[in-house]
Amino acid sequence: MPPSATRARSSAATPRSPPLLTDLSGLPPMILHGGSNEILRRDFEQLAEKAGRHDLELTLRIFPRQWHVFHMFARVHREAADAISVLAGDVRSTTGALPTGTGPKPPRCCRRSVSED
Numbered sequence: 001m002p003p004s005a006t007r008a009r010s011s012a013a014t015p016r017s018p019p020l021l022t023d024l025s026g027l028p029p030m031i032l033h034g035g036s037n038e039i040l041r042r043d044f045e046q047l048a049e050k051a052g053r054h055d056l057e058l059t060l061r062i063f064p065r066q067w068h069v070f071h072m073f074a075r076v077h078r079e080a081a082d083a084i085s086v087l088a089g090d091v092r093s094t095t096g097a098l099p100t101g102t103g104p105k106p107p108r109c110c111r112r113s114v115s116e117d
Helices: 003-010 041-053 078-095
Strands: 030-035 058-063
Touching: 030 041, 030 078, 041 058, 058 078
Parallel strands: 030 058
Antiparallel strands: none
């Protein structure tokens, strides 16, 4: 974590302060994904508003008719699988990372084998 992010987090009253009560200045870019039926929707919308007031780079996506942690259902729910793909694109865009399979191969000790079900 960049030193500026550590500084921003440590400025809160306690280390576990909710983001809405914490100084967000100095944090790296933020990606927020949620559903329109999300139980915490108002919270992440308020966090997005606060991030905007702190001039943080922010990507906010609200997926129609989706619920809290809908991404976890990607194996059985097409919209969740699509949202994971969108999230991967957001991360690549935000970090400048290369798409999977286009960068250098990791050292042999760090490769994971992926099997198809």
